[in-house]
Amino acid sequence: MEHYSLKINGHVYETGAEPFESLLDVLREKLRLTGSKKGCDEGECGSCTVLLDGKPVLSCILMVSDVRDREVLTVEGLPQGGEPHPIQVEMTERGGIQCGYCTPGIIMSAYALLQENPRPSEDEIRFAIAGNICRCTGYSKIVEALQAAAGTPIR
Amino acid sequence: MTKKRGLGVGSMFYGIGYGFNRADIGSAYIEMADDGTTTVYSGACDMGQGIMTVVAQVAAEVVGANIDTIRVVAADTTSTPDAGPTSGSRATFVQGIAVHEAASDLHDQLMQTAAGMFECEKDELEAHNGDVYLKDANSPIASLAEVAARVHLLGGRCASWGWHDNSTADVDPATSQGDAYASYGWASQLAEVEVDTETGHVKVLKIVSATDAGKAINPVAVEGQIQGGAAMGVGYALYEQHILDEGVPRTDSLAFYLVPTSMDVPEIQCEIVEVYDPKGPFGAKGIAEPATVPTTPAILNAIYDAIGIRITDTPATPERVFQAIQEARARGEFKD
Numbered sequence: 001m002e003h004y005s006l007k008i009n010g011h012v013y014e015t016g017a018e019p020f021e022s023l024l025d026v027l028r029e030k031l032r033l034t035g036s037k038k039g040c041d042e043g044e045c046g047s048c049t050v051l052l053d054g055k056p057v058l059s060c061i062l063m064v065s066d067v068r069d070r071e072v073l074t075v076e077g078l079p080q081g082g083e084p085h086p087i088q089v090e091m092t093e094r095g096g097i098q099c100g101y102c103t104p105g106i107i108m109s110a111y112a113l114l115q116e117n118p119r120p121s122e123d124e125i126r127f128a129i130a131g132n133i134c135r136c137t138g139y140s141k142i143v144e145a146l147q148a149a150a151g152t153p154i155r
Numbered sequence: 156m157t158k159k160r161g162l163g164v165g166s167m168f169y170g171i172g173y174g175f176n177r178a179d180i181g182s183a184y185i186e187m188a189d190d191g192t193t194t195v196y197s198g199a200c201d202m203g204q205g206i207m208t209v210v211a212q213v214a215a216e217v218v219g220a221n222i223d224t225i226r227v228v229a230a231d232t233t234s235t236p237d238a239g240p241t242s243g244s245r246a247t248f249v250q251g252i253a254v255h256e257a258a259s260d261l262h263d264q265l266m267q268t269a270a271g272m273f274e275c276e277k278d279e280l281e282a283h284n285g286d287v288y289l290k291d292a293n294s295p296i297a298s299l300a301e302v303a304a305r306v307h308l309l310g311g312r313c314a315s316w317g318w319h320d321n322s323t324a325d326v327d328p329a330t331s332q333g334d335a336y337a338s339y340g341w342a343s344q345l346a347e348v349e350v351d352t353e354t355g356h357v358k359v360l361k362i363v364s365a366t367d368a369g370k371a372i373n374p375v376a377v378e379g380q381i382q383g384g385a386a387m388g389v390g391y392a393l394y395e396q397h398i399l400d401e402g403v404p405r406t407d408s409l410a411f412y413l414v415p416t417s418m419d420v421p422e423i424q425c426e427i428v429e430v431y432d433p434k435g436p437f438g439a440k441g442i443a444e445p446a447t448v449p450t451t452p453a454i455l456n457a458i459y460d461a462i463g464i465r466i467t468d469t470p471a472t473p474e475r476v477f478q479a480i481q482e483a484r485a486r487g488e489f490k491d
């Protein structure tokens with residue numbers, strides 16, 4: 001077991017972990033940051049998406065030893081001053097969430113998109129979340145919610 | 156032109172609930188605390204379709220309470236009564252009635268006490284949004300919370316339960332004829348596709364889904380189920396295939412068993428059709444499976460419209476479609 005100081009959501013977390021443990025397992029099991037979900041544990045579904053130095057990554061196929069000295073942002077880090085992020089508000093209000101399993105990953109992919117491209121087209125939104133599988137919604141209301149969060153017209 | 160477009164329709168009807176004399180019950184407890192907070196203990200399990208919200212809406216409407224004062228405890232064997240599984244498009248249809256019954260009995264208890272408080276008949280009173288009114292009056296005479304406090308103070312009953320049996324008679328065992336289900340859902344879908352005749356790749360461009368909801372208790376959730384159902388239908392038509400190799404699953408991960416992504420599912424336009432169903436809560440019926448069933452035939456019919464070839468095995472993968480086109484070409488039956 002090694003010791004890690006991890007920079008997550010602007011805080012430093014101290015934890016012991018094996019170097020080959022996935023970031024997702026460390027987040028969920030060691031640090032109890034259970035917002036990121038484990039849908040497949042093999043890099044296929046996107047429900048574990050977090051940002052690493054601002055870029056979306058799949059935390060289930062990332063070893064914790066690879067994130068030393070880097071900034072991790074999880075869905076728990078999005079609210080500001082106790083208020084949910086606009087993406088979270090729109091996803092909730094517009095029915096972008098059914099079972100909720102894909103939701104944290106979708107929100108993180110969308111957040112990364114809007115940081116880079118604040119007014120994306122529908123195609124750009126669909127491309128940005130293409131690695132996040134949703135079995136419930138058919139994506140329509142997710143796309144609408146993300147358009148609303150970006151302030152772009154909704155079809 | 157290597158790309159051809161086509162339109163196709165799929166239609167279906169679907170038995171709501173379990174039918175065929177199979178057990179099909181709903182059940183719920185309800186209680187209003189002396190501060191007006193209402194708790195519904197509902198056995199129906201929510202997997203994201205929104206039955207907890209529907210339960211809260213039905214309870215609020217029938218009791219006359221504000222929905223923000225309703226708390227739903229759901230699908231917990233230590234506290235909620237059995238309401239059967241959430242399947243067969245039955246949760247709103249069956250559990251909705253059980254909650255309706257529980258809530259209307261609670262409403263009656265409250266109105267009875269209010270009638271005593273205001274020296275009138277209970278039929279002269281009504282409640283909505285957390286307040287009690289003399290019928291047709293504009294301003295309330297009391298809040299439901301005040302009435303509930305009174306019931307508790309007097310040691311009256313401020314709790315109830317509802318139970319609903321939706322099971323039907325079986326069909327005739329000799330002829331299989333009969334009316335198997337309590338109700339039937341109806342749905343039609345239109346799909347537009349584009350088929351690439353060089354690769355066999357099929358892209359769904361748009362789906363229009365018209366689904367009979369009886370009454371849409373929560374229209375956003377109904378649309379969400381319609382759109383999610385169509386997306387599953389797209390997967391069934393074009394991608395999803397469970398391959399067994401001498402009993403060994405070969406499609407045991409999402410890398411091999413492909414489900415549709417945001418790039419594969421098109422715009423899904425919803426038309427909610429409301430044909431009041433007297434057996435459902437406020438006329439509502441189930442829409443879950445009805446929203447899925449017509450998609451695949453609509454897509455396969457659209458492929459036929461585009462290229463004049465019937466694909467009879469699902470999923471209509473590029474390999475299958477391309478092979479069918481090549482065979483038609485060899486027979487001289489395909490116009491490029």
Ligand code: FES
Nearest residue numbers: 041044045046060
């Ligand atoms: S859990 Fe990481 S991609 Fe599915």
Ligand code: FES
Nearest residue numbers: 099102134135136
């Ligand atoms: S809401 Fe259930 S998987 Fe997306």
